[in-house]
Amino acid sequence: MMLDLFILVLVSVLGFYLAYKYLPQLLDFVIEKSSKRGYYNKSWKTHFGVGRKDTNRIEKAAIARVGLGGNSSDETVYWNAFTDSNGQDLNTEFEYMIVLQNEIPINYDNYGFWSITAYGHDKFLMENTNRKYLARNSDFSKGVFPQTIYLSNKKTIRKDGLLIPLSDKKQKFSLALRCYRPLEEMKSESQCLNISMPEIICLT
């Protein structure tokens, strides 16, 4: 009887411990796979619960996992992309082109800006000798479209656009589009779905 009780306690502790230890991985799964989370526009998805008190606990934990200390959506809207425009996972073995056809709605007059950053499967910046990890609006002439950004692990892919180098190691990766000082249409849950978002086209 004592042995049974001991095993029961052991099993309980093990169950609790495994849940506690592997929550981050579970959150990663929720973040990447759950289609009910957030708002989608093309390959991009966002969530307006960052930094808000009324955000539910699962969302809050997921947000803490990918963006601890992030600005709330009033100040910055964060978009993430894990797939290209055909719905295929982004992978460093391929080359991509990100095309912006219109201005991203940001309060540029009040120091607002946007940036697109590439992250490896481990959610950290991918190693490259040029320490180039992102593109931002100031890399382009204001009001001139389309604006094109290439993603590739080949150093000399194109000369007609900006290059964000990808890792030589084959892996899935993601993109983060940060919009600092977004305009109302970007902050609105209904209107953000109609914004012209950058398209992510696989070239290979």
Added chain:
Amino acid sequence: MPNINLLTYILVFITAFIIGIVYSIRTYPKREVAQLFETFLKEGYKISEWKHFRELVDHHVKYIVKPNCETLYSSTFIRLENDNYKLTIPQVSEYFSVSFLNIDTDVIAYITNLQLNKSLPTSFVLSNKPNNKGDNEIILNTNLCWIIVRYGIPSADRIHEIHELQNNIDLIRA
């Protein structure tokens, strides 16, 4: 003949796992902030002392996921149980924001370029209770507050201007 069968063990394991998940989800943001706070203290920083991030992050940075490499940061923690603080921000001419977070990662308040005087330093009193002295007051209603300052960088060759801003942002006990 055992008193408890295998199914009971499995059910107990599943129940404990579910309780563990619920508990972990509820406490995850607090756990992460507490870990940051602990690291901050271990590194020798004191409450209200700025930890300035002087360089843009690169692929060697592994302490925070999805690090942002278009702004510089300054960060600190303050305790508001017994103290008020005075935050003075110098003249700023690029993207700038200060966010105040509680331990549950809720952003309680912001200061952005919009609240700052364009030509003079601007001061704010950070407190848990209104002091009715007519100051620029920010009521935070939290005992431990994590402050994150973000400075937009116009170009890499102007990073020294941001360093100057970091040196001049002042936080003292009021």
